[in-house]
Amino acid sequence: MSGIETFVQRRSDKELVSATILEGMAATDLLVVENEWRAERSSVMQELLSAGVARPNWPESLHWDWSRKVPELQLLASTGFGIVCEKRWQGVMITKSAGYFTRLEPDKGKPLLYVDYLEVAPWNWVIPQINRDGLYKTVGSTLFWRAVQQSEEEGFHGRVGLHALPQAEPFYEKVCRMRPLGRDASKQNLLYFELTRQQAAGFLKMGESK
Amino acid sequence: MAAKKTMTLNLTDAEMAVLDELSEKKDLSKTAVLRQALRLYQMVNMRIDRGEKLFFEDEAKKEKAEVMVL
Amino acid sequence: MTDNAKRSGPSREWLLHIADLEDACPSVSVGGMACDFDLLPAASEAQRVFGRLIELARRKKNLTVEQLAVKADIDLEDLVEIENEEPIVPQVRTVFQLAHALELPAGRLMEVAGLAKARPEVNQAALKFAARSESTAKLTREEKEALDEFVKVLIEVSDGG
Numbered sequence: 425m426s427g428i429e430t431f432v433q434r435r436s437d438k439e440l441v442s443a444t445i446l447e448g449m450a451a452t453d454l455l456v457v458e459n460e461w462r463a464e465r466s467s468v469m470q471e472l473l474s475a476g477v478a479r480p481n482w483p484e485s486l487h488w489d490w491s492r493k494v495p496e497l498q499l500l501a502s503t504g505f506g507i508v509c510e511k512r513w514q515g516v517m518i519t520k521s522a523g524y525f526t527r528l529e530p531d532k533g534k535p536l537l538y539v540d541y542l543e544v545a546p547w548n549w550v551i552p553q554i555n556r557d558g559l560y561k562t563v564g565s566t567l568f569w570r571a572v573q574q575s576e577e578e579g580f581h582g583r584v585g586l587h588a589l590p591q592a593e594p595f596y597e598k599v600c601r602m603r604p605l606g607r608d609a610s611k612q613n614l615l616y617f618e619l620t621r622q623q624a625a626g627f628l629k630m631g632e633s634k
Numbered sequence: 635m636a637a638k639k640t641m642t643l644n645l646t647d648a649e650m651a652v653l654d655e656l657s658e659k660k661d662l663s664k665t666a667v668l669r670q671a672l673r674l675y676q677m678v679n680m681r682i683d684r685g686e687k688l689f690f691e692d693e694a695k696k697e698k699a700e701v702m703v704l
Numbered sequence: 705m706t707d708n709a710k711r712s713g714p715s716r717e718w719l720l721h722i723a724d725l726e727d728a729c730p731s732v733s734v735g736g737m738a739c740d741f742d743l744l745p746a747a748s749e750a751q752r753v754f755g756r757l758i759e760l761a762r763r764k765k766n767l768t769v770e771q772l773a774v775k776a777d778i779d780l781e782d783l784v785e786i787e788n789e790e791p792i793v794p795q796v797r798t799v800f801q802l803a804h805a806l807e808l809p810a811g812r813l814m815e816v817a818g819l820a821k822a823r824p825e826v827n828q829a830a831l832k833f834a835a836r837s838e839s840t841a842k843l844t845r846e847e848k849e850a851l852d853e854f855v856k857v858l859i860e861v862s863d864g865g
Contacts, residue, residue, distance in 0.1 A: 426636075428712065431713070433719060440719060440720075473796060473819075473820070498680070500673040500677075521673065522670050523677060533660075535670060540734075542732060542733070542734035543733050544732055561723045561726050562719050562726065564726070565722040565732075566722075567732075569714050569718075578666065579663055579666040588733070589733040589734065591730075591733065592731040592732050594729040595732050598728065630722060631715065631719075631721030631722065632718070
């Protein structure tokens with residue numbers, strides 16, 4: 425696996441802590457992720473149950489099982505990325521680099537990078553109902569940043585597409601500056617978002633001093 | 635991105651013309667077009683091996699045709 | 705080794721900027737994972753089994769839908785939705801109240817309802833139960849057996865921790 429050095433922000437003191445973006449996750453890595461995250465997910469579920477939080481307010485990815493995603497990684501078109509900080513997987517993303525095409529003009533019909541799955545570790549989830557603040561911020565954003573970068577490397581000029589879960593819709597629209605293009609019946613009615621090459625350039629340059 | 639190896643590819647004029655056309659149409663380098671083709675071919679084959687079938691559907695004409703993959 | 709070695713991540717300025725933006729948008733979950741993993745069909749299967757279980761357990765106690773709703777102190781509408789196996793995930797409170805009224809272990813009933821990750825034993829028993837039970841007005845001997853067997857597993861699993 426190859427890595428890119430980066431940082432994630434610790435929520436408690438806003439410090440940037442060293443982390444690594446790893447590329448080319450193997451099946452065994454996903455199994456480690458599932459093992460590390462499963463216990464924390466159970467705690468979250470217990471806390472939600474005890475607090476009597478209604479099911480629609482639960483994190484939508486609570487039931488995901490990453491180990492079931494292992495066969496996907498055999499595909500040439502799939503790449504697994506993860507962010508590791510303090511020896512733990514803080515977030516994971518799987519992208520597809522073939523078979524997905526841009527819907528938005530002016531690049532309609534040209535290939536884009538599709539983000540199949542993206543999630544941060546359950547200890548990074550923010551769940552106000554059970555007073556969970558999340559340990560690290562910027563994990564999801566950095567994974568998305570890596571997706572835009574991969575898209576450029578593939579010759580897709582930063583074009584990215586994905587189906588966000590309902591609770592994550594504001595993130596992709598407001599933080600990642602993607603355009604919502606309607607719900608897809610074939611994807612459980614999830615909202616489809618796309619990042620054009622112009623928006624990609626803007627996203628990568630965010631925070632740059634003028 | 636993983637380390638890469640170089641190979642020479644022998645194509646007919648007709649094949650080269652298609653590669654040029656796809657490269658232009660999809661705004662990709664020729665290498666990227668071939669890489670896309672390989673990924674898709676593997677993906678399709680994997681699903682066929684699992685017993686799935688590949689179809690092209692024409693929504694307007696309500697036609698559906700199975701694609702034979704060798 | 706790959707040709708990635710020299711690449712760098714996003715700038716510190718970018719990270720600090722994005723960290724502020726993230727405050728307004730806590731979730732980042734992407735994916736057709738739910739569909740690819742058939743989690744949604746699995747959920748409706750859970751609702752089907754849960755609905756059948758509640759209906760049979762109610763009939764075994766010779767209660768009408770109205771009587772059970774009163775006894776469990778839940779909305780009649782919610783109970784009808786559950787027994788009709790509608791694709792709605794029940795509220796945690798509803799499941800707890802029903803468990804109490806029908807004398808079923810609450811924790812396991814949460815698993816059957818799809819509100820908690822089901823143990824393999826519960827899943828297996830639920831599948832067997834679903835295959836055996838048919839919707840009829842009166843509890844047949846087969847239905848009674850199916851119900852008893854399912855409840856037995858739920859209780860055993862509860863006792864065993």
